[in-house]
Amino acid sequence: MRFFAILRIALNALRRNKMRTVLTMLGIIIGVSAVIAMVSIGTGARAQLEAQIESMGQNIVSVFPNFRRGGVSSGASGGEGFTVGDCDAIASEVPGVVAISPEVRAGGQAIYGNKNWSASVYGVNSDYLQIKSWNVVSGSNFSEQEVRTAAKVVLLGKTVVTELFDGNDPVGEIIRIRNVPFVVMGTLEPKGASLMGSDQDDAIIMPYTSAMKRLAGNRAAIRSMIIQSESPAVMSLVEQEVTTLLRQRHKIQDGADDDFMVRTQDQINEFATGTSKTMTALLGAVAGVSLVVGGIGIMNIMLVSVTERTREIGIRMAVGAKARDVLVQFLTEAVVLSLLGGGLGIALGMGTSAIIASQMNWPTLTPGNAIAGAFAFSAAIGIFFGFYPARKAAQLDPIEALRYE
Amino acid sequence: MRPIIDLQSINRVYRTGAVDIHAVRDVSLTIHPGEFVAVMGASGSGKSTMMNTLGCLDQPTSGLFLLDGIDVSKLSPEQRAEIRNQKIGFVFQGFNLLARTTARENIELPMLYAHPPLSRREQEERVQHVLELTGLTQRADHVPSQLSGGQQQRVAIARALVMKPALLLADEPTGNLDTRTSIEIMGAFQDLNEKGITIAMVTHELDIAQYCKRNIIMRDGRIISDRPVENRSWAATEMKKLESEQLAADLAS
Known part of the structure; x- marks a missing residue:
């Protein structure tokens, strides 16, 4: 089956239940936007830190009295x-x-x-x-x-x-x-x-x-x-x-x-960046948890969707859809759902960090790899949590599925 | 002439727990191109199992089944999906159209799974052709809820025909329809059959079976009667009869 046909089917299916789609995506949206906002703030802070460290000069060793x-x-x-x-x-x-x-x-x-x-x-x-x-x-x-x-x-x-x-x-x-x-x-x-x-x-x-x-x-x-x-x-x-x-x-x-202290620039850098690394790791863990919760939401809705559409699956199988086609269809739907959520989350996260930047006067910076990472992670969540419902759909017996009321 | 359907000593046994259910016993049957067959029987007679077997949805426990010359009795589920796609057009009792999906998209459905894929142009031509065959050209962009029962069933027939199947398989195609619409649908089948399309249908209504050319009656998993139809009903004639009856009833009231 062609890629665009699969994509169109997935989008149509999601459009039919707009409210449900949005609510399902909300988990991912919140998770991703939290990650993006946190990373933006963290990166902004670190960029400022780096600029400050740079302003000290290059390869500097300082000597102070102790x-x-x-x-x-x-x-x-x-x-x-x-x-x-x-x-x-x-x-x-x-x-x-x-x-x-x-x-x-x-x-x-x-x-x-x-x-x-x-x-x-x-x-x-x-x-x-x-x-x-x-x-x-x-x-x-x-x-x-x-x-x-x-x-x-x-x-x-x-x-x-x-x-x-x-x-x-x-x-x-x-x-x-x-x-x-x-x-x-x-x-x-x-x-x-x-x-x-x-x-x-x-x-x-x-x-x-x-x-x-x-x-x-x-x-x-x-x-x-x-x-x-x-x-x-x-x-x-x-x-x-x-x-x-x-x-x-x-x-x-x-x-x-x-009676004196000698400090190299490296030591000062380590001290300064050490704290921000710990913060980033902590926030990453929190964001990861919320993304997993979002993923479970997707799995839940996909399972409901598979049950609701048992007859549709039966019809598709009767007219020639293979188990693989059905699997791909539902997997695509889950991935589209999570990617859409991821995209909206990125937008929301960038908006939030822009607001924080202007209102609280914190420097923020959204790195490109954070955006790419958020997209990739959303897709991975879609595949991971969409696989079980999709396989359930693919394993349906066409005769049973057609008879399902 | 090579038969479209060639069943040789087909058995289908369901193993559910302790008791084996012998749904089809030692059935042999051939259907040739151009035939119009009705399979009849009470519930539990094995006609649904026959239908599922003919439609390659189910596999016989034993026996040989040649569909259009291909031995389909030992195929994998994937291969059977491909056979269903290429060789068989299904028409179901409850229409089984995708809701909130236009007639055109419903008709396109089997082509999504065609292998090798059909070109966009080829797809459009085929949709146009089956829409004309079933008289739905004006209704192509309506969704099922905007169509009458008869129109919905004609969409299902169009969908079944779009892959140019060797066999059109209908499961109680008039089961949910009133008399007038039933006649309309049987008329559509008769037209298609006149154009050379081979049709097999399952029904429990004797008067519907009268529209076919050949009637097979099943009981307890066996064929107990297989004969050509005498005094065949024709949709055009039946429709006139129905209209005059209604006119008479209207006048009487």
């Missing part, structure tokens, strides 16, 4: 941060390091004209922007020369530009931080929120020497260091080498805790 270390700090820079010497030592002695920048944090009101804004001030070296893959949109990055001379220059993040300059180009203007005038050398492209949720664009970036000398006085130490390694493969090697080197330099005894 505040949780018990006891009094030992050594000159223990627990308080790092020295320029630490930074230089890592750059010259650890293999696989492409670039390293110290990070000095300082705070302070930035003032321009009659406006002021309290932004985070980061003191870094000239490699910092490259490590963070952060581009200058107008003006230029400061040079090594300007780092050496502790020049009074700054780069501004998007938020600061908006707050102090109403978004006008500030290059060449002078802002004051703690009464020290700084020349704006350039502005930075927007980076959005960080993994921790803080605004990365609310930043004033200047040479670390300037931050230490001009703003913080001699108290300021290097709070953290950011290292770019050659490739993802060497990140853990860099982590080990940096640990060994810093333990040596900080004169930490064997068996004593580190």
Whole structure:
């Protein structure tokens, strides 16, 4: 029998019982739309996460002081941060390091004209922007020369530009931080929120020497260091080498805790994506259960349908339908039912996630393979739960079926 | 001339629990092309089993059955389905049309299962042809509930003819119809038979059997009488008789 003829028979049969068809499909519709909505929300969240991780830079190894270390700090820079010497030592002695920048944090009101804004001030070296893959949109990055001379220059993040300059180009203007005038050398492209949720664009970036000398006085130490390694493969090697080197330099005894922490980007990724994977698995299980329930609904209705249409089956067999033809007919009906439900479910799920995206301001994204997967799964449910009723129909004896009232 | 039906010592035994039911006993029968046979008998006489056997819905327990020269007594269910499709046209007592399906689609039904499949054009031509044969051209797109009993039975006859079967098999074709419609349907059968179509029908009504050319009477699974029909009824004549009777009845009242 031809494919389109089979399909037409199935559609006609379903059309004859519209209400029943819709109710039967409801199980699948709800299951599939739940899956699609959940996957869309999950994928959207993960895409945002990935963008945030990407905004950290590539192949990054970060070094922080370990505040949780018990006891009094030992050594000159223990627990308080790092020295320029630490930074230089890592750059010259650890293999696989492409670039390293110290990070000095300082705070302070930035003032321009009659406006002021309290932004985070980061003191870094000239490699910092490259490590963070952060581009200058107008003006230029400061040079090594300007780092050496502790020049009074700054780069501004998007938020600061908006707050102090109403978004006008500030290059060449002078802002004051703690009464020290700084020349704006350039502005930075927007980076959005960080993994921790803080605004990365609310930043004033200047040479670390300037931050230490001009703003913080001699108290300021290097709070953290950011290292770019050659490739993802060497990140853990860099982590080990940096640990060994810093333990040596900080004169930490064997068996004593580190006064610093080294984190590779991978570890941060794992932590961030681990939770979302667990969530996805959980939601997948819930959605799977609802799809199975939907499938049982289909089986139930198909069994009723086979009984109701016993005579029709008898007529078809009398005029030459083989058992296989009858099987295919009822199986097609079940698959059409579940695929239709799946299609409507996908539409509903995408609609729901669009509403969630606009109403709750969550990023959502429906991946193509989720749609393909939902279709395939619906078809599989149709075949699986439609097979038993279809086989029951196919095994009817034509004489009995014709006599059935 | 090769017979359409050639039954040789057919037996059909139903094994239900302890007792065997011998529905058909040692029946031999030949039907030649162009014949118009009525099989009669009371219920339990074995005529339904005969019908199911002739229609390849059922298989004889023993004996040989040649249908249009093919031995169908030992075929698999799949092969029998194909034989039913190619060689036999069924007309049932209760019409057995698909509800909420147009006459045209009902007629197309056997062609869905044709192997090899018929071309779309061939299908349309055949539907047109059988619609003309049964006088239903104007009713092709009506569903059964919009048709009279006689029209519904003619749709069933059209459906039975669409595969150009060797044998038209009718099971109590007038069982649910009033006298006038019965005559109309028997007229349709007689017309088809005149055009060379071989017909076998089961009926328990003697006056219906009078329209056929040959009557077979069964009792207890055996053929007890097999003779040509004398004083055959003709639908046109019977219809006139019926109309004058009705006229007389109308005048009398």
